[in-house]
Amino acid sequence: MLFDVNRKLFSRSDRVKGADFHPTEPWLLTGLYNGSVNIYNHETGALIKTFEVSTVPVRCVKFIARKNWFVAGSDDFQLRVFNYNTHEKVAAFEAHPDYIRCLTVHPTASIVLTGSDDMTIKAWDWDKQWKCIQIYEGHTHYIMNITFNPKDANTFASACLDRTVKMWSLGSPSANFTMDAHDKGVNYVDFYPGSDKPYLVTTGDDKTIKIWDYLSKSCVQTMEGHTNNPSFAVFHPNLPIIISGSEDGTVKIWNGGTYRLENTLSYALERAWCVSLRKDANEVAVGFDEGIVVIKLGRDEPTFSMDPSGKLIYTRNQEVLSGNLQTLQDDTTPEGTRIPLSIKEIGNTEIFATSLIHSPNGRFVTVVGDGEYIIYTALAWRNKSFGNGISFAWANDSNTYAVLETRVKLRVYKNFKERGSPLMKGVGSWSVESLHGGPLLGARGKGFVLFWDWETGEVVRRIDVDAKNIFWSGTGSLVAITSDDSFYVLRFDRDAYNAKLEEGAEVTDEGIEEAFEVVAEIPDNVKTAKWIGDCFIYTTVGNRLNYFVGSESYTISPSDTSMYILGYIPSHNRVYLADKDMKIFSYSLSLSVVEYQTAVLRGDMDGAAEILPTLPKEQLNKVARFLELRDMKELALQVTTDPDHKFDLSLQLDDLDSALEIARSVPDVEAEAKWKALGDRALAVWRFDLAREAFEKAGDINALMLLLLSTGDRDGLQKLAVMAEQKGANNLAFATLFQLGDAKSCVDLLLKTNRTPEAALFARTYAPSEVPKIVDTWREELKTKNRPKIAAAIAHPSENTGLFEEGWEEALSREVDTRSTILPNGTLVTPGEAPSPSDDGILVDA
Known part of the structure; x- marks a missing residue:
């Protein structure tokens, strides 16, 4: 069985006796012989948390993720529970009168099972303050391992050094049945996770691993290969393999179907003790005497293929399943949400598939894996042809295909018979990694891509990439x-x-240079892709769904998870994708829109004009945005149906009459911004009449004042002053009145706004006849404010030749803030009132 094994984490530590992956966080929990518990980030390799749990060995640890806890059992007989976020100790109690060797957490109930050297198993309920709700007795030696049945969480199995495996029910203190599993003590037991086999795997101190049918209580297979006691053996939930680890220091991978040894791994960390599987990512953690290792098996990508008609085929282990996306008719499904698809099992494949490839006409499906290939009929799933091969490629005619047997050996077949000639030129000169079908036969190697002509076998082009x-x-x-x-x-x-x-022309190993020309280079890391006509749809490593057309790339939608393109169904106008669990999702993409964009990018505007009437109405705004980006704003204005976009384009094109029409049709609550934008643009192109109307509709009195002053419109300024005063824009009203030379109205405005000291100061310069009245008013105000001394200090203007005498100076210094602002237009602004945006204030001492 061929799949990659990559080491992700390697960390030396004290002896690791227990390990567990967190179900959602990138965390790995380890229990150490020195009494500590560590939590690693298995993606970065960093040690992120350490807990000093006890002074004796911690032999078993598990996450309880729904409570943000982990639970640990140790040699001081204590079961301890910690909150891994707060480091708080949630509970600690003596669970057994002897070492706690193993524990497991119920998948849904609030129950933890513990196994001990006292030969008992106990069930603890954390919702009942960790009360012991059941004791299971019957074993006559140390309990080494406990595991729940994934098909029935009400039952569990235990492995014991008394050489037996027992099956239990949660509610019964005695075992349902007992199997004499090994000639010596049993160290581990694990359930087969699939629904098709009632199997267990066990390991024993007789150095063997055994597969059991627990319904018939018969041994299915005995696997030998470890040279010392195997500590564990587990079924992988996603791959058809069994993983075992032993005190001989090795980790072995066995074929789950044939039970033959596939691979042996050694990390020179002495004895292997414990294992944990990360089910959603094909990752395995193994604890050793000298540390912890995390390895990644195979790849996360699902193995699937979809033909042009929408028939999907994919594998789950060696099962082959099928569904037809053509039957999906619900176009109202929101984009990016999961689509229910009826799936049926159509057969099995004898090899573990690493790739599935439909023939171009959809009649055949090739399964490649384990150094072999098998061609099946797509409908009946019958074996049509098979052979050795590490890569496979179909020609466009579906009758011709090529098989790469080794990196330097290539065979070509026509109508399922090997073609004697012509041979592909230069085969054996290059080390080829994989083949790729199409109008030319493509071969990919280290540092190069090579294309052959299917019919003549000549090298068409070699490209160094x-x-x-x-x-x-x-x-x-x-x-x-x-x-x-x-x-x-x-x-x-x-x-x-x-x-x-x-x-x-002589055809060399480099082929013919003129055969290809570069259209574009796009800086995107493509993960999966499909061509739809001349549109290239692809997903990126950054989880975006994009498409390339012409010479540019566009984003359809970002995604939160890794997605893999299945294909496109034109009648649905949708791109279909799947996640790694083969859950189906879709996004809309109109083929007519793509064709229109392609015509525009090619400069074929006549062809684009013919396609335009066929575009779906809901796609017109998207097309208009595309045209705007291509600087075709006039055409974008004709295409768009979005009033906001039409308004923006009208402004950009200085089609102000169209923009005015749109602004008049918009409700008042939404129109202010449009009127303001229209006024600014009208002012820029000297349309003063339109600018005035727009600023009035927008209520932009600052811009309106600037416009009226520029045009010398005295009547308009008088109306503006009234409008500004009504709106409470007193600064602007004052400035307008001042520009009109209406000093009396300026004084009245200051008095209305309770700014009598400023009114007196202003009147002394611009309206002397108003000063006595203002001073009297000021004095009365001060008396009402209980400031008689200041009131008395104010000299009466009729009795003093100068305004700024001692009494005035004192009064002003107390009444007018020393950070008041006198504007160039004569306005005095105190800190409580902000000047208008057009005012150029100068801070002075009062």
């Missing part, structure tokens, strides 16, 4: 070559290639 994948368009004229940080779109010119051959 480190590629990850090759995608041909359905028309056969475009090809996308993806790399780690970008992708390249090239145009294949078969006519130019044939012309060079007719001219007698």
